[in-house]
Amino acid sequence: MGFVQTIGRLALTFLRTTGRLGLFTASAFAHCVRPPFYWRIILKQMIDIGYFSLPVVGLTAIFAGMVLALQSYTGFARFSAEGAIANVVVVSLTRELGPVLAGLMVAGRIGASLAAEIGTMRVTEQIDALTTLSTNPMSYLVAPRLIAGLLMFPPLVLVADIIGVFGGYLVAVYKLGFNASNYLQSTWDFLEASDVYSGLVKAAVFGVIVTLMGCYHGYHSRGGAQGVGAATTNAVVSACILILAFDYVLTEMFFTR
Protein backbone atom coordinates (compact mmCIF):
# COMPACT_ATOMS: atom_id res chain seq x y z
CA MET A 1 0.00 0.00 0.00
CA GLY A 2 2.86 2.33 0.91
CA PHE A 3 4.45 1.75 -2.48
CA VAL A 4 1.22 2.65 -4.30
CA GLN A 5 0.86 5.77 -2.15
CA THR A 6 4.39 6.82 -3.02
CA ILE A 7 3.74 6.35 -6.74
CA GLY A 8 0.52 8.32 -6.45
CA ARG A 9 2.17 11.11 -4.51
CA LEU A 10 5.00 11.34 -7.07
CA ALA A 11 2.49 11.40 -9.94
CA LEU A 12 0.50 14.19 -8.28
CA THR A 13 3.66 16.19 -7.58
CA PHE A 14 4.76 15.76 -11.20
CA LEU A 15 1.37 16.89 -12.53
CA ARG A 16 1.22 19.84 -10.14
CA THR A 17 4.74 20.97 -11.06
CA THR A 18 4.08 20.54 -14.79
CA GLY A 19 0.86 22.52 -14.55
CA ARG A 20 2.47 25.29 -12.53
CA LEU A 21 5.41 25.48 -14.93
CA GLY A 22 3.02 25.55 -17.90
CA LEU A 23 1.03 28.43 -16.43
CA PHE A 24 4.21 30.28 -15.48
CA THR A 25 5.60 29.87 -19.00
CA ALA A 26 2.37 31.06 -20.62
CA SER A 27 2.22 34.08 -18.32
CA ALA A 28 5.91 34.86 -18.93
CA PHE A 29 5.49 34.81 -22.74
CA ALA A 30 2.32 36.89 -22.50
CA HIS A 31 4.21 39.56 -20.55
CA CYS A 32 7.01 39.54 -23.15
CA VAL A 33 4.63 40.92 -25.78
CA ARG A 34 2.44 43.06 -23.54
CA PRO A 35 3.36 46.52 -22.19
CA PRO A 36 4.83 47.83 -19.99
CA PHE A 37 8.32 47.08 -21.32
CA TYR A 38 11.23 47.80 -19.00
CA TRP A 39 13.89 48.70 -21.58
CA ARG A 40 16.62 49.55 -19.06
CA ILE A 41 16.27 46.15 -17.39
CA ILE A 42 16.16 44.34 -20.75
CA LEU A 43 19.38 46.12 -21.81
CA LYS A 44 21.07 45.37 -18.48
CA GLN A 45 20.12 41.69 -18.72
CA MET A 46 21.30 41.52 -22.34
CA ILE A 47 24.70 42.81 -21.26
CA ASP A 48 24.82 40.43 -18.32
CA ILE A 49 23.72 37.34 -20.27
CA GLY A 50 25.49 38.14 -23.54
CA TYR A 51 28.57 40.22 -22.90
CA PHE A 52 29.61 38.93 -19.47
CA SER A 53 29.13 35.30 -20.51
CA LEU A 54 31.61 35.71 -23.37
CA PRO A 55 34.76 34.75 -21.41
CA VAL A 56 33.35 31.47 -20.05
CA VAL A 57 31.69 30.54 -23.35
CA GLY A 58 34.79 31.53 -25.33
CA LEU A 59 37.11 29.44 -23.15
CA THR A 60 34.75 26.46 -23.34
CA ALA A 61 34.49 26.76 -27.11
CA ILE A 62 38.22 27.09 -27.79
CA PHE A 63 39.09 24.02 -25.72
CA ALA A 64 36.20 22.07 -27.23
CA GLY A 65 37.47 22.91 -30.73
CA MET A 66 41.04 21.96 -29.79
CA VAL A 67 40.02 18.64 -28.23
CA LEU A 68 37.75 17.86 -31.15
CA ALA A 69 40.57 18.39 -33.66
CA LEU A 70 42.94 16.23 -31.66
CA GLN A 71 40.44 13.42 -31.10
CA SER A 72 39.30 13.45 -34.73
CA TYR A 73 42.89 13.23 -35.88
CA THR A 74 43.78 10.25 -33.68
CA GLY A 75 40.49 8.51 -34.56
CA PHE A 76 40.52 9.19 -38.29
CA ALA A 77 44.18 8.26 -38.62
CA ARG A 78 43.13 4.62 -38.16
CA PHE A 79 41.55 4.64 -41.60
CA SER A 80 43.61 7.41 -43.20
CA ALA A 81 40.86 10.05 -43.12
CA GLU A 82 42.80 12.79 -41.33
CA GLY A 83 41.75 15.25 -44.03
CA ALA A 84 38.22 15.29 -42.70
CA ILE A 85 39.22 16.99 -39.43
CA ALA A 86 38.21 20.48 -40.59
CA ASN A 87 34.82 19.18 -41.69
CA VAL A 88 34.18 17.33 -38.42
CA VAL A 89 35.24 20.28 -36.29
CA VAL A 90 33.07 22.85 -38.05
CA VAL A 91 29.95 20.68 -38.34
CA SER A 92 30.18 19.36 -34.77
CA LEU A 93 30.65 22.83 -33.37
CA THR A 94 27.97 24.68 -35.33
CA ARG A 95 25.33 21.98 -35.11
CA GLU A 96 25.92 20.57 -31.64
CA LEU A 97 28.79 21.53 -29.42
CA GLY A 98 28.53 25.31 -29.81
CA PRO A 99 24.89 25.63 -28.70
CA VAL A 100 24.94 22.75 -26.19
CA LEU A 101 28.19 23.66 -24.44
CA ALA A 102 27.30 27.37 -24.40
CA GLY A 103 23.84 26.48 -23.08
CA LEU A 104 25.22 24.29 -20.30
CA MET A 105 27.88 26.82 -19.29
CA VAL A 106 25.41 29.72 -19.27
CA ALA A 107 22.89 27.55 -17.40
CA GLY A 108 25.50 27.32 -14.63
CA ARG A 109 26.32 31.01 -14.72
CA ILE A 110 23.05 32.76 -15.52
CA GLY A 111 20.48 30.15 -14.44
CA ALA A 112 22.00 29.97 -10.96
CA SER A 113 22.34 33.72 -10.70
CA LEU A 114 18.73 34.37 -11.77
CA ALA A 115 17.35 31.78 -9.37
CA ALA A 116 19.41 33.15 -6.48
CA GLU A 117 18.51 36.78 -7.24
CA ILE A 118 14.77 36.24 -7.71
CA GLY A 119 14.66 33.66 -4.90
CA THR A 120 16.22 36.15 -2.49
CA MET A 121 13.73 38.76 -3.64
CA ARG A 122 10.94 36.27 -2.90
CA VAL A 123 12.05 35.35 0.62
CA THR A 124 12.82 38.98 1.57
CA GLU A 125 9.35 40.09 0.38
CA GLN A 126 10.78 42.25 -2.41
CA ILE A 127 8.42 40.56 -4.90
CA ASP A 128 5.47 41.35 -2.61
CA ALA A 129 6.75 44.93 -2.45
CA LEU A 130 6.66 45.10 -6.27
CA THR A 131 3.01 44.07 -6.23
CA THR A 132 2.10 46.68 -3.62
CA LEU A 133 3.83 49.29 -5.82
CA SER A 134 1.44 48.36 -8.65
CA THR A 135 4.20 46.63 -10.61
CA ASN A 136 3.58 43.16 -12.00
CA PRO A 137 6.56 40.95 -11.04
CA MET A 138 6.15 38.91 -14.24
CA SER A 139 6.53 42.07 -16.34
CA TYR A 140 9.31 43.54 -14.25
CA LEU A 141 11.39 40.48 -13.33
CA VAL A 142 10.64 37.60 -15.66
CA ALA A 143 9.83 39.06 -19.09
CA PRO A 144 13.02 41.19 -19.42
CA ARG A 145 15.21 38.21 -18.56
CA LEU A 146 13.37 35.94 -20.97
CA ILE A 147 13.67 38.48 -23.80
CA ALA A 148 17.37 38.98 -23.04
CA GLY A 149 17.99 35.21 -23.06
CA LEU A 150 16.13 34.77 -26.33
CA LEU A 151 18.01 37.61 -28.03
CA MET A 152 21.52 37.10 -26.64
CA PHE A 153 22.02 33.32 -26.86
CA PRO A 154 22.20 33.16 -30.69
CA PRO A 155 24.98 35.79 -31.02
CA LEU A 156 26.76 34.20 -28.06
CA VAL A 157 26.68 30.82 -29.78
CA LEU A 158 27.81 32.37 -33.08
CA VAL A 159 30.87 33.75 -31.30
CA ALA A 160 31.39 30.34 -29.63
CA ASP A 161 31.26 28.67 -33.07
CA ILE A 162 33.92 31.00 -34.45
CA ILE A 163 36.18 30.61 -31.41
CA GLY A 164 35.71 26.83 -31.43
CA VAL A 165 36.65 26.58 -35.11
CA PHE A 166 39.66 28.76 -34.35
CA GLY A 167 40.65 26.33 -31.55
CA GLY A 168 40.49 23.44 -34.03
CA TYR A 169 42.54 25.48 -36.50
CA LEU A 170 45.25 26.13 -33.88
CA VAL A 171 45.67 22.43 -33.11
CA ALA A 172 45.43 21.33 -36.74
CA VAL A 173 47.90 23.88 -38.07
CA TYR A 174 50.38 24.33 -35.22
CA LYS A 175 50.37 20.86 -33.67
CA LEU A 176 49.32 18.48 -36.41
CA GLY A 177 51.05 20.29 -39.26
CA PHE A 178 48.07 20.98 -41.54
CA ASN A 179 48.36 23.68 -44.17
CA ALA A 180 46.58 26.78 -42.84
CA SER A 181 44.90 27.95 -46.02
CA ASN A 182 43.82 24.39 -46.97
CA TYR A 183 42.33 23.89 -43.51
CA LEU A 184 40.35 27.15 -43.69
CA GLN A 185 39.25 26.45 -47.27
CA SER A 186 38.11 22.99 -46.31
CA THR A 187 36.19 24.40 -43.31
CA TRP A 188 34.47 27.00 -45.47
CA ASP A 189 33.64 24.62 -48.33
CA PHE A 190 32.07 22.00 -46.11
CA LEU A 191 30.02 24.40 -43.99
CA GLU A 192 26.38 24.83 -45.02
CA ALA A 193 24.10 27.66 -43.98
CA SER A 194 21.66 25.17 -42.44
CA ASP A 195 24.38 23.99 -40.03
CA VAL A 196 24.71 27.49 -38.64
CA TYR A 197 20.98 28.29 -38.67
CA SER A 198 20.04 25.09 -36.87
CA GLY A 199 22.62 25.85 -34.18
CA LEU A 200 21.28 29.37 -33.77
CA VAL A 201 17.69 28.16 -33.46
CA LYS A 202 18.87 25.73 -30.80
CA ALA A 203 20.65 28.61 -29.08
CA ALA A 204 17.46 30.70 -28.95
CA VAL A 205 15.52 27.77 -27.45
CA PHE A 206 18.28 27.11 -24.91
CA GLY A 207 18.30 30.81 -24.01
CA VAL A 208 14.61 30.62 -23.18
CA ILE A 209 15.10 27.39 -21.21
CA VAL A 210 17.95 28.77 -19.09
CA THR A 211 16.24 32.05 -18.22
CA LEU A 212 12.83 30.44 -17.72
CA MET A 213 14.18 27.80 -15.33
CA GLY A 214 16.16 30.42 -13.38
CA CYS A 215 13.12 32.67 -13.05
CA TYR A 216 10.66 29.84 -12.33
CA HIS A 217 12.65 28.23 -9.54
CA GLY A 218 13.60 31.58 -8.03
CA TYR A 219 10.03 32.85 -8.19
CA HIS A 220 8.68 29.80 -6.35
CA SER A 221 11.44 29.47 -3.78
CA ARG A 222 10.40 29.24 -0.13
CA GLY A 223 11.92 29.10 3.29
CA GLY A 224 14.92 31.41 3.51
CA ALA A 225 18.52 30.64 2.58
CA GLN A 226 17.93 26.89 2.28
CA GLY A 227 15.03 27.47 -0.12
CA VAL A 228 17.09 29.82 -2.25
CA GLY A 229 19.93 27.28 -2.35
CA ALA A 230 17.52 24.54 -3.44
CA ALA A 231 16.02 26.85 -6.08
CA THR A 232 19.49 27.56 -7.48
CA THR A 233 20.36 23.87 -7.70
CA ASN A 234 17.01 23.00 -9.28
CA ALA A 235 17.34 25.82 -11.81
CA VAL A 236 20.73 24.60 -13.03
CA VAL A 237 19.87 20.89 -13.02
CA SER A 238 16.49 21.31 -14.76
CA ALA A 239 17.94 23.72 -17.33
CA CYS A 240 20.77 21.28 -18.17
CA ILE A 241 18.40 18.33 -18.54
CA LEU A 242 15.95 20.32 -20.66
CA ILE A 243 18.78 21.60 -22.87
CA LEU A 244 19.88 18.04 -23.63
CA ALA A 245 16.31 16.83 -24.15
CA PHE A 246 15.40 19.72 -26.46
CA ASP A 247 18.71 19.28 -28.27
CA TYR A 248 17.58 15.81 -29.27
CA VAL A 249 14.10 17.01 -30.28
CA LEU A 250 15.48 19.87 -32.39
CA THR A 251 18.12 17.66 -33.99
CA GLU A 252 15.38 15.21 -34.94
CA MET A 253 13.37 18.08 -36.43
CA PHE A 254 16.26 19.54 -38.44
CA PHE A 255 18.24 16.56 -39.66
CA THR A 256 16.11 13.45 -39.92
CA ARG A 257 13.70 14.55 -42.65
Add this chain to the structure above:
Amino acid sequence: MTASTPKIRIRDLHRSFGPKRVLAGLDLDLEVGESLVVIGGSGSGKSVLTKCILGLLPIDGGRIEIDGESMVNIRVEERERINRKIGMLFQGAALFDSLPVWENVSFGLLAQKKVNRKEAREVAVGKLAQVGLGTDVADLYPAELSGGMQKRVALARAIAGDPEIIFFDEPTTGLDPIMADVINDLIIKITREVGATALSITHDMASARKIADRIAMLYEGRIIWTGPTAEIDRSGNDHVDQFIHGRAEGPIKMAMRA
Protein backbone atom coordinates in the same frame (compact mmCIF):
# COMPACT_ATOMS: atom_id res chain seq x y z
CA MET B 1 -18.65 55.68 -1.10
CA THR B 2 -21.00 57.14 1.51
CA ALA B 3 -19.97 59.02 4.65
CA SER B 4 -20.56 55.87 6.71
CA THR B 5 -18.53 53.55 4.45
CA PRO B 6 -15.40 52.40 6.26
CA LYS B 7 -12.06 52.79 4.49
CA ILE B 8 -11.51 49.06 4.88
CA ARG B 9 -14.29 46.58 5.62
CA ILE B 10 -13.58 42.89 6.21
CA ARG B 11 -16.33 40.36 6.75
CA ASP B 12 -16.14 36.64 7.54
CA LEU B 13 -12.58 36.32 6.22
CA HIS B 14 -11.27 32.78 6.00
CA ARG B 15 -7.78 31.58 5.10
CA SER B 16 -6.21 28.20 5.83
CA PHE B 17 -2.85 26.63 5.09
CA GLY B 18 -3.52 22.92 4.73
CA PRO B 19 -5.34 21.80 7.87
CA LYS B 20 -4.31 24.94 9.80
CA ARG B 21 -7.05 27.60 9.92
CA VAL B 22 -5.23 30.92 10.27
CA LEU B 23 -8.17 33.29 9.69
CA ALA B 24 -11.52 31.87 10.71
CA GLY B 25 -14.34 34.30 10.00
CA LEU B 26 -12.54 37.54 10.81
CA ASP B 27 -14.56 40.79 10.84
CA LEU B 28 -12.87 44.20 10.96
CA ASP B 29 -13.68 47.80 10.01
CA LEU B 30 -11.20 50.62 9.64
CA GLU B 31 -12.58 54.16 9.53
CA VAL B 32 -11.18 56.96 7.39
CA GLY B 33 -8.16 58.65 8.99
CA GLU B 34 -8.03 56.12 11.82
CA SER B 35 -4.86 54.41 13.05
CA LEU B 36 -5.69 50.83 13.97
CA VAL B 37 -3.15 48.43 15.41
CA VAL B 38 -3.82 44.69 15.28
CA ILE B 39 -1.97 42.84 18.04
CA GLY B 40 -1.55 39.11 18.46
CA GLY B 41 1.02 36.47 19.17
CA SER B 42 3.57 35.13 16.69
CA GLY B 43 1.83 32.94 14.14
CA SER B 44 -1.62 34.30 14.99
CA GLY B 45 -2.22 35.42 11.39
CA LYS B 46 -1.47 39.15 11.55
CA SER B 47 0.80 39.13 8.48
CA VAL B 48 -1.61 36.81 6.64
CA LEU B 49 -4.39 39.36 7.29
CA THR B 50 -2.45 42.21 5.64
CA LYS B 51 -1.35 39.99 2.76
CA CYS B 52 -4.96 39.00 2.13
CA ILE B 53 -6.07 42.65 2.10
CA LEU B 54 -3.24 43.55 -0.31
CA GLY B 55 -4.06 40.62 -2.60
CA LEU B 56 -0.70 38.96 -1.99
CA LEU B 57 -2.48 35.85 -0.73
CA PRO B 58 -5.75 34.48 -2.09
CA ILE B 59 -8.53 34.09 0.46
CA ASP B 60 -10.68 31.01 1.03
CA GLY B 61 -13.87 32.95 1.75
CA GLY B 62 -15.34 36.23 2.94
CA ARG B 63 -15.30 39.84 1.76
CA ILE B 64 -12.66 42.56 1.71
CA GLU B 65 -13.65 46.07 0.59
CA ILE B 66 -11.63 49.24 0.26
CA ASP B 67 -13.71 52.41 -0.08
CA GLY B 68 -16.68 50.13 -0.72
CA GLU B 69 -14.96 48.37 -3.67
CA SER B 70 -14.53 44.63 -3.43
CA MET B 71 -10.92 43.40 -3.45
CA VAL B 72 -11.90 39.77 -4.04
CA ASN B 73 -11.80 38.12 -7.47
CA ILE B 74 -10.99 41.32 -9.33
CA ARG B 75 -8.84 41.80 -12.44
CA VAL B 76 -5.12 42.49 -12.04
CA GLU B 77 -5.51 45.98 -13.55
CA GLU B 78 -8.28 46.78 -11.05
CA ARG B 79 -6.12 45.51 -8.21
CA GLU B 80 -3.20 47.67 -9.39
CA ARG B 81 -5.49 50.73 -9.53
CA ILE B 82 -6.65 50.18 -5.95
CA ASN B 83 -3.10 49.38 -4.78
CA ARG B 84 -2.09 52.89 -5.90
CA LYS B 85 -4.06 54.17 -2.91
CA ILE B 86 -1.94 52.01 -0.61
CA GLY B 87 1.54 52.25 0.87
CA MET B 88 3.17 49.35 2.68
CA LEU B 89 6.04 49.19 5.14
CA PHE B 90 7.33 45.61 5.20
CA GLN B 91 8.76 43.98 8.31
CA GLY B 92 12.21 43.53 6.77
CA ALA B 93 11.94 46.79 4.78
CA ALA B 94 11.98 44.78 1.49
CA LEU B 95 14.08 47.38 -0.30
CA PHE B 96 15.25 46.48 -3.80
CA ASP B 97 18.96 45.57 -3.43
CA SER B 98 19.81 46.38 -7.01
CA LEU B 99 18.53 49.97 -6.92
CA PRO B 100 19.93 53.02 -5.12
CA VAL B 101 17.89 54.50 -2.29
CA TRP B 102 16.30 57.26 -4.36
CA GLU B 103 15.04 54.78 -6.97
CA ASN B 104 13.64 52.60 -4.20
CA VAL B 105 11.71 55.56 -2.80
CA SER B 106 10.30 56.73 -6.12
CA PHE B 107 9.89 53.23 -7.59
CA GLY B 108 6.10 53.38 -7.67
CA LEU B 109 6.08 56.81 -9.33
CA LEU B 110 8.55 55.69 -12.00
CA ALA B 111 6.70 52.42 -12.59
CA GLN B 112 3.44 54.28 -13.11
CA LYS B 113 5.28 56.79 -15.33
CA LYS B 114 3.94 59.68 -13.24
CA VAL B 115 7.31 61.47 -13.33
CA ASN B 116 10.58 61.38 -15.28
CA ARG B 117 13.79 60.24 -13.58
CA LYS B 118 14.92 63.77 -12.68
CA GLU B 119 11.60 64.59 -11.05
CA ALA B 120 11.55 61.17 -9.36
CA ARG B 121 14.89 61.90 -7.72
CA GLU B 122 13.61 65.26 -6.45
CA VAL B 123 10.50 63.62 -4.99
CA ALA B 124 12.65 60.91 -3.38
CA VAL B 125 14.96 63.48 -1.76
CA GLY B 126 11.89 65.30 -0.40
CA LYS B 127 10.41 62.11 1.04
CA LEU B 128 13.78 61.12 2.53
CA ALA B 129 13.89 64.52 4.25
CA GLN B 130 10.42 63.79 5.71
CA VAL B 131 11.82 60.68 7.41
CA GLY B 132 14.92 62.50 8.61
CA LEU B 133 17.44 61.31 6.02
CA GLY B 134 19.74 63.64 4.08
CA THR B 135 20.50 63.92 0.38
CA ASP B 136 23.76 62.00 0.89
CA VAL B 137 21.74 58.82 1.48
CA ALA B 138 19.92 59.04 -1.86
CA ASP B 139 22.70 57.48 -3.93
CA LEU B 140 23.64 54.73 -1.49
CA TYR B 141 22.43 51.16 -1.93
CA PRO B 142 20.25 49.44 0.71
CA ALA B 143 23.10 47.12 1.76
CA GLU B 144 25.08 50.20 2.83
CA LEU B 145 22.42 51.29 5.34
CA SER B 146 21.78 50.27 8.97
CA GLY B 147 18.54 48.49 9.90
CA GLY B 148 17.00 51.71 11.23
CA MET B 149 17.92 53.65 8.10
CA GLN B 150 16.48 50.88 5.92
CA LYS B 151 13.20 51.15 7.84
CA ARG B 152 13.17 54.90 7.27
CA VAL B 153 13.83 54.46 3.55
CA ALA B 154 11.04 51.89 3.42
CA LEU B 155 8.79 54.40 5.19
CA ALA B 156 9.74 57.06 2.64
CA ARG B 157 8.87 54.58 -0.14
CA ALA B 158 5.53 53.79 1.52
CA ILE B 159 4.52 57.48 1.49
CA ALA B 160 6.06 58.40 -1.87
CA GLY B 161 2.77 58.09 -3.73
CA ASP B 162 0.83 60.05 -1.06
CA PRO B 163 -1.27 56.98 -0.23
CA GLU B 164 -4.71 57.05 1.38
CA ILE B 165 -3.97 53.89 3.37
CA ILE B 166 -0.64 52.78 4.85
CA PHE B 167 0.05 49.30 6.17
CA PHE B 168 2.82 48.83 8.74
CA ASP B 169 3.99 45.23 9.21
CA GLU B 170 5.89 44.95 12.52
CA PRO B 171 7.43 48.42 12.06
CA THR B 172 9.72 48.23 15.10
CA THR B 173 10.85 44.59 14.94
CA GLY B 174 14.61 44.21 15.04
CA LEU B 175 15.28 47.79 16.13
CA ASP B 176 16.78 49.01 19.39
CA PRO B 177 14.29 50.76 21.74
CA ILE B 178 15.43 54.25 20.83
CA MET B 179 15.29 53.64 17.07
CA ALA B 180 11.93 51.91 17.57
CA ASP B 181 10.61 55.05 19.24
CA VAL B 182 12.02 57.20 16.43
CA ILE B 183 10.14 55.04 13.91
CA ASN B 184 6.95 55.26 16.02
CA ASP B 185 7.22 59.07 16.06
CA LEU B 186 7.79 59.08 12.30
CA ILE B 187 4.75 56.88 11.72
CA ILE B 188 2.55 59.25 13.76
CA LYS B 189 4.00 62.36 12.08
CA ILE B 190 3.80 60.98 8.58
CA THR B 191 0.31 59.50 8.75
CA ARG B 192 -0.88 62.90 10.03
CA GLU B 193 1.01 64.81 7.32
CA VAL B 194 -0.26 62.56 4.54
CA GLY B 195 -3.71 62.30 6.16
CA ALA B 196 -3.67 58.56 5.67
CA THR B 197 -5.60 55.77 7.30
CA ALA B 198 -3.15 53.38 8.97
CA LEU B 199 -3.35 49.66 9.69
CA SER B 200 -0.42 48.34 11.69
CA ILE B 201 0.31 44.87 12.96
CA THR B 202 2.70 44.32 15.81
CA HIS B 203 3.34 42.43 19.00
CA ASP B 204 5.33 45.36 20.41
CA MET B 205 2.91 46.85 22.96
CA ALA B 206 4.95 50.03 23.45
CA SER B 207 4.66 50.69 19.74
CA ALA B 208 0.96 49.78 19.67
CA ARG B 209 0.13 52.13 22.55
CA LYS B 210 2.01 54.95 20.88
CA ILE B 211 0.76 54.79 17.28
CA ALA B 212 -2.79 53.44 17.69
CA ASP B 213 -6.10 55.28 17.97
CA ARG B 214 -7.71 51.87 18.35
CA ILE B 215 -6.32 48.40 19.06
CA ALA B 216 -7.75 45.05 17.95
CA MET B 217 -6.57 41.70 19.24
CA LEU B 218 -6.37 38.74 16.86
CA TYR B 219 -6.61 35.29 18.39
CA GLU B 220 -7.46 31.96 16.79
CA GLY B 221 -8.33 33.61 13.49
CA ARG B 222 -10.81 36.16 14.86
CA ILE B 223 -10.78 39.62 16.40
CA ILE B 224 -11.59 38.85 20.03
CA TRP B 225 -11.44 42.41 21.35
CA THR B 226 -11.28 45.90 19.90
CA GLY B 227 -11.40 49.29 21.56
CA PRO B 228 -9.68 52.66 22.00
CA THR B 229 -6.04 52.48 23.02
CA ALA B 230 -6.77 54.16 26.35
CA GLU B 231 -9.13 51.33 27.29
CA ILE B 232 -6.86 48.38 26.61
CA ASP B 233 -5.81 48.15 30.26
CA ARG B 234 -9.51 47.89 31.22
CA SER B 235 -10.51 45.52 28.43
CA GLY B 236 -11.98 42.90 30.76
CA ASN B 237 -10.68 40.25 28.37
CA ASP B 238 -8.35 37.65 29.88
CA HIS B 239 -6.62 37.01 26.55
CA VAL B 240 -5.87 40.71 26.06
CA ASP B 241 -4.69 41.08 29.66
CA GLN B 242 -2.33 38.13 29.34
CA PHE B 243 -0.94 39.42 26.03
CA ILE B 244 -0.38 43.07 27.03
CA HIS B 245 1.31 42.05 30.28
CA GLY B 246 3.36 39.35 28.59
CA ARG B 247 2.41 36.57 31.01
CA ALA B 248 3.20 32.94 30.25
CA GLU B 249 0.22 31.81 32.37
CA GLY B 250 -3.29 32.44 31.09
CA PRO B 251 -5.84 31.37 28.52
CA ILE B 252 -3.40 31.76 25.60
CA LYS B 253 -1.31 28.62 25.29
CA MET B 254 1.72 29.06 23.07
CA ALA B 255 2.48 26.16 20.73
CA MET B 256 5.82 24.73 21.78
CA ARG B 257 6.30 22.86 18.53
CA ALA B 258 5.16 23.52 15.00
